[in-house]
Amino acid sequence: MPPKKILCIAEKPSIAKAVSQHMSGGQTNVRTTKNKYIKNYDFTYLFAQPWGECAVTMTSVLGHTVEWDFDDAHRKWNSCAPGALFEARTVQVIGEKTKDVATNITHEARNASMLFIWTDCDREGEYIGTEVRDIALKANPRIMVKRARFSNIERAHILHAAQNPIDLDERQAAAVSARIELDLRIGAAFTRWQTTALKAILGSDQIVSYGSCQFPTLGFVVDRYHKIKNFVAEPFWYIKVMQKRDDIHVTFNWNRSRLFDRMSTVILFERCLLEKYATVISTVSKPARKLKPLPLTTVELQKQGSRLLGLSSQLVMTIAEKLYISGFISYPRTETDQFDKAIDLRALVDKQIQSESWGQFAQGLMDGGFSQPCMGKNNDKAHPPIHPVAFVAPSALATADERKVYELITRRFLACCSEDAIGETTTVNIKYGDEHFHTSGLIVRKRNYLDVYIYEKWVSSQILPKFRDGERFIPTEANITEGKTSPPAYLTEPELIALMDANGIGTDATMADHIARITERMYVFAQPKTRGAGGGGGDAEEEMDNEPAAAGRGRGRGHGRGGAARGGGRGGAAAGGGRGGMLEFIPSNLGIALVEGYDKIGFDNSLSKPFLRKEMEEKMKRICEGTMTRGDVVHSSLEQYRDMFIKASRQVGILQESARKYLGP
Structure with a gap:
């Protein structure tokens, strides 16, 4: 008795090819279709019970197969008043460009006992899955329908999805x-x-x-x-106090920041000059911490890709999709900024040790520097944050932009698995006349995540000279400075x-x-x-x-x-x-x-x-x-x-x- 046939359908040809390679161990029989982009991959696979060993055909669609439009009475521009379109009859049809795609589904579904959908696991993917299901059911009303849940196309993840089918999410x-x-x-x-x-x-x-x-x-x-x-620019004035000590020039900033009234500023400044001496009110040193970044979401990837890499958000998403299809990163459409505790993050870190650029940092994490990523506030319950699932040598990526995006994703992931940067701040507060001023200095003690996340800066400032609480000094320089508000960009x-x-x-x-x-x-x-x-x-x-x-x-x-x-x-x-x-x-x-x-x-x-x-x-x-x-x-x-x-x-x-x-x- 020949094995049962299972028809697997992915959302795009590249995913169908990758999944079929993993499930078949590279042993597939490839058939062409009437659509030049779509191929059918035939192989056998041992599923979990009750399916068992089955003959599998893996193929794909090209995104949406079904088009929505108005009926003939409303489709043309001058066929009706525009307001009538709020209630005009709509139709769903298979267009000329996707007719061959639908024909392939119909042909392959006729002799299949099970339809296994491999569209992307997001809201749009669920809907595309229902399009596929409806076409298949017209050809074979008895066919059973399941879908695979996956977040990346790494072999182990794909095989796990193949062994654990779920139902389509009709609500999405x-x-x-x-x-x-x-x-x-x-x-x-x-x-x-x-x-x-x-x-x-x-x-x-x-x-x-x-x-x-x-x-x-x-x-x-x-x-x-x-x-x-x-925008109308407004002039403002502020007082600046400077002190030179131990060959270090220290600038004290006015606690009022600035005033938009010149005469008021002049009066306050003259009171400072009358006092002559400035008094140190307090010198405070305390620990400082620069928080490591949260796990990476799609919105954050787009913003950082534009801000840090100089790439458009559209290009960043195009590259991320390609990296995902190639099996290098997880699914790039996610709102989640918290890793599930079941994910073996150390195993993912370990894969990056071979990198010439950040391998030493990854090794440090494996040698005891690993810290669980912070938990953000968002979880779409569908996909983990964007992260690398495999190490990729720069030479394996086709363009400089691909290398930049992969590097950003990888460095962000390693930074999430590191510790916050640790430092110490010293703040000196003084009183000059009736006005208060302050200055601060930073010493970075442990860079931690900053050693790998090169896009953020947190550096030690010039060390402040010694100031004692209660001491008095004559400022080296004090003056009024004028500025103007500037328009937003x-x-x-x-x-x-x-x-x-x-x-x-x-x-x-x-x-x-x-x-x-x-x-x-x-x-x-x-x-x-x-x-x-x-x-x-x-x-x-x-x-x-x-x-x-x-x-x-x-x-x-x-x-x-x-x-x-x-x-x-x-x-x-x-x-x-x-x-x-x-x-x-x-x-x-x-x-x-x-x-x-x-x-x-x-x-x-x-x-x-x-x-x-x-x-x-x-x-x-x-x-x-x-x-x-x-x-x-x-x-x-x-x-x-x-x-x-x-x-x-x-x-x-x-x-x-x-x-x-x-x-x-």
Whole structure:
């Protein structure tokens, strides 16, 4: 009797190839399919009971296989009024680009007794898994369905997942389904409406796209722009006291910091001079500690990749995905900043001993320097923090940027497993006239994690000379210094990501895409930060394992992660995929016009503000928790946005006037 057949389906071809190699021990029979990117790998594998030894076919999809769109009566731009799209009938279809993918699933599922889904273990992966399941069930209604839970593609981890199948998480899939429908309806309705409303002013057929994540992201950029534009510098004054002792120049800082009234500063300064002598009030030495970093999350990786490496968040995520697919790091989409106690962290540290750059530090951890990582406040219950799962020699990575990202992830992990840096601070407080001043010095006693986490600095300052409590001295120099307040800088990418994260705009894995979208749509311009920018290098356009650029998540119609209803595509350097320094964002005239227009309409929750989208994201979480249904979320969110749409339609002149102000002749 031939063994039972199990059909395994991954989310992308590279994962299918890697998993099949681990499960088969490298002994696979490879078959081509009608899709040039997808191959079928045949082998036998001994599963846990009750499955036992089975014939396995491992294949993949290319991200989403099913597209959401409106029916024929509403699909074309002029087929209906834009407001009708809030309740128009939607359809789910297999598009031309994925027809061969679906055909392969159908063909292989007919003779299989079990469907074993290997899509990524996150919310989007659960939904893609349901797409695969539904296609397979149409071909074989009797097929059983399970999924694998995995966080990296290291061999031992994959084999453990193969032996411990679980069920698909229907709640997570329902949350994604709700988001797709909402983004399709809301995005299409507002995009068609505002494009038509602004066509005459723009003087072209330009599509003015709307996305419920992109517009709040744009709003943050415009808000910072206005703060810069409206900034008025104010002069201020402060008193500085200096003392030279033992050939050391000591500067004492004013406890008031600064005053915005020159005459008040002069009066206080004159009282100091009348006193002549300064008195040491206290000299305090106490231990100091610089805390080691928390385990690495996706948002933190994007922020630090931009700030420390000078790479765009989109490029950082592209590289992290490639490192994950190659089996070098854990799954790079995670909100978790705490390691489960069951993870053998010492074994992971031990793998890094062979590194020429940080191997000696790793050896020190194994020889007694290991300290359990700190526990953050976040745990998505799905994946551990991002960490290396294998040592990779620099020569094994294709680009300088890949080496930088892998090094950042590895050094961060080793720093988490080390001790805090230890030092000692000395603070001298003096009174001069009626005013108080202070100075401080630092001595670093033990660098600990700083020896490996080269991105942070904590260095000993010049040693302070001896001061005794109660002693009096005549300052070597005392004067009034004038300064001016300076405007804030344009939003940098790490700052923008932090704002999106704090306001619930997008998910940890989609923020970079939303930033890229508003740049692609020319609502903002991205440029390397002129001050304090980091360096970068590498190739943002490199494809992974020859997989199609148009495949995967966040592309196409109605199936992106939080995008607008239509559009997509890979961004270039200006779209968040570039290099050459940390990016900062400046809004275009169109971007300013859109935000100002919607704000002036007088919404309690303007479409350029984060509140509506944040509330929607909270409802998605409640679907996952089981406290709200998919239908309830779709209905309540659509009603909120429909109300906004009606208000905007009634006051369209305000939006048009804003556009004329910034875009007119």
